[in-house]
Amino acid sequence: MRLFRAVGRIVKGTWWLLVGIVTTTKHLLRHAITVQYPKERFEQWPRFRGRVAMVAGDDGGHKCVACAQCIPVCPAACITLERHREEGVKGFIVDAYVIDLGLCIYCGLCVEACKFDALAMIPEYEMSVYDKAELVYDIPKLLSRQLEPEFKR
Numbered sequence: 001m002r003l004f005r006a007v008g009r010i011v012k013g014t015w016w017l018l019v020g021i022v023t024t025t026k027h028l029l030r031h032a033i034t035v036q037y038p039k040e041r042f043e044q045w046p047r048f049r050g051r052v053a054m055v056a057g058d059d060g061g062h063k064c065v066a067c068a069q070c071i072p073v074c075p076a077a078c079i080t081l082e083r084h085r086e087e088g089v090k091g092f093i094v095d096a097y098v099i100d101l102g103l104c105i106y107c108g109l110c111v112e113a114c115k116f117d118a119l120a121m122i123p124e125y126e127m128s129v130y131d132k133a134e135l136v137y138d139i140p141k142l143l144s145r146q147l148e149p150e151f152k153r
Contacts, residue, residue: 044123049108052099053122054142062143063118066092070110070119078103079110099142101127102135 035042044050057063066083082095111119122145129135 044125048123048125049106049121050124051101051106051122051127052104052108052110052137052142053120053124053145054097054139055118055120056143062094062097062139063116064094064097065116065118066094066097067115069113069115073109073113075107075109076103076105094139097139097142099137100135101137102132 054062054064066081068081068083071079071081078100080096080098080100082097083092084095085091086093106121108121111121124145127135
């Protein structure tokens with residue numbers, strides 16, 4: 001009785017060893033799905049919501065007319081706008097437009113609320129920094145589209 005049990009355990013162990021070897025061999029012969037990160041990057045989907053950016057106008061500036069429609073729809077309250085009126089100029093003049101990406105939840109509601117297409121979601125996702133103050137984006141940083149990150153060593 002003990003002999004049959006011992007032989008059964010040996011046969012069962014050998015069977016599962018062979019199953020493991022076959023499974024490992026199949027995985028070794030497949031194409032790797034790992035991306036070698038700094039050298040290779042995944043191509044983002046067309047509707048990927050990366051960071052918020054300002055769209056440049058025809059004159060090289062920004063398209064923002066300071067209508068402030070983006071501020072009340074932002075659930076994180078991360079947008080700050082300073083504006084003023086000038087005599088003889090229709091509408092407002094933008095003094096400062098700041099988005100704190102440390103607070104932003106990347107929902108894209110500000111982009112949808114903008115009637116003048118002044119904001120867009122760009123496929124930039126590598127925004128890690130050591131200091132939170134670097135996540136506060138003003139107009140020049142919002143207009144820049146840096147898709148290739150700078151690696152600091």
